[in-house]
Amino acid sequence: MPLRVRLTLLFALGTALVLLLAGTLFYLLLRANLRDAVDTDLRTRADVLTVRLADRFAAGEPVPGRADPADLLAGAGSIAQVLTPAGRPLASSVDAGTAPLLTADELARARSRPVWIASDAGHRALPAGEARLYAIPVRAAAAGSTLVAVVGTPTHLTDRAEDRVRNVMVTATAPLIALSGLAAWLLSGAALRPVDRMRRQAAAMAASDLASMTSPPADAIRAGDASRAGDASRDGDASRAGDASRDGAGAGFQLAVPATRDEIAALARTMNDLLGRLHAARARDRAFVAD
Numbered sequence: 668m669p670l671r672v673r674l675t676l677l678f679a680l681g682t683a684l685v686l687l688l689a690g691t692l693f694y695l696l697l698r699a700n701l702r703d704a705v706d707t708d709l710r711t712r713a714d715v716l717t718v719r720l721a722d723r724f725a726a727g728e729p730v731p732g733r734a735d736p737a738d739l740l741a742g743a744g745s746i747a748q749v750l751t752p753a754g755r756p757l758a759s760s761v762d763a764g765t766a767p768l769l770t771a772d773e774l775a776r777a778r779s780r781p782v783w784i785a786s787d788a789g790h791r792a793l794p795a796g797e798a799r800l801y802a803i804p805v806r807a808a809a810a811g812s813t814l815v816a817v818v819g820t821p822t823h824l825t826d827r828a829e830d831r832v833r834n835v836m837v838t839a840t841a842p843l844i845a846l847s848g849l850a851a852w853l854l855s856g857a858a859l860r861p862v863d864r865m866r867r868q869a870a871a872m873a874a875s876d877l878a879s880m881t882s883p884p885a886d887a888i889r890a891g892d893a894s895r896a897g898d899a900s901r902d903g904d905a906s907r908a909g910d911a912s913r914d915g916a917g918a919g920f921q922l923a924v925p926a927t928r929d930e931i932a933a934l935a936r937t938m939n940d941l942l943g944r945l946h947a948a949r950a951r952d953r954a955f956v957a958d
Contacts, residue, residue: 671855678851683844690836697832701825706783708744709801712818713781716743720805720816746798746819749805752778752812768817769802777802777815797822861925865935868922872942 719739740747745762754767754774769777769784776782784800800819921942924935 671852671859674855675848675851679844679848682847683840686840686843690840694829694833694836698829701828705799705820705822705825706801709799709818709820712742712744712747713801713803713816716740716747716749716816716818717803717805719743720749720814743816743818744820746800746817746821748817750774750815750817752814757814762821763817763819768800768819769815773802774815777817778804778813780804797826858931861923861927861931861935865922865938869938 716739719742723739739749739758740760743760746760746768748759748763748768749757750767750769751757752774754769754771756765756767759765767774773782773784781801781803784802798819798821800817802815802817805814805816921939922935924939925932
């Protein structure tokens with residue numbers, strides 16, 4: 668598999684992992700923040716309802732909320748209910764319905780401490796649908812018993828917000844990965860372009876050198892003619908042939924050095940130095956054979 672393809676696949680895979688981790692973390696943080704906001708609102712509403720019940724007890728009024736449940740539950744939200752220790756509703760909002768919001772087990776726990784409850788369709792039927800409930804005990808010496816104040820809020824708003832964010836992240840993941848893969852393909856191509864150019868130049872030099880090895884060496888022929896002409900003339904021609912061969916090696920057997928000052932440019936310079944030394948040695952060998 669080409670290096671460019673491997674780099675593109677690795678970059679796309681890394682981008683997918685980063686998006687997956689970042690998206691999951693963002694979704695979990697958003698979900699936690701939404702739940703915290705809902706819980707804070709429920710605590711505030713429960714405190715309001717508790718204060719109203721305490722005021723009724725302090726005033727010595729009869730069973731609170733039986734005559735005016737709307738006034739008692741004002742400020743407690745759309746889902747609010749006051750239960751007796753036996754679980755009978757004393758006051759209930761429209762969205763809470765007429766049935767008790769808590770089961771017997773939940774009521775027993777709520778009489779001693781605050782309880783968080785997740786309401787769903789299989790647990791109880793609420794007019795407002797699924798909701799998150801918060802039950803808190805209300806103790807009053809005048810009443811001689813412990814009532815339970817229950818407040819709640821529908822969860823469809825937060826669920827809808829979470830679903831929308833999740834859908835957007837899932838939908839945007841594929842285009843982002845594709846864009847990152849395209850960017851990696853273009854960047855790797857630009858980075859490897861000098862390497863491909865040097866490869867083509869090296870292949871061309873190898874083909875040129877092979878052709879020169881299979882054809883009759885003109886330098887040797889000229890050296891032989893010079894030998895028959897005389898010793899002095901032979902020495903001069905051989906010296907000129909060696910110089911010409913070395914000049915050709917230095918000019919024709921060099922890789923193009925990129926203008927960038929990076930590892931690829933350093934590699935090209937090193938290869939040029941090696942090629943220069945190899946061709947200089949071959950030129951000396953040819954001159955020796957020609958003699």
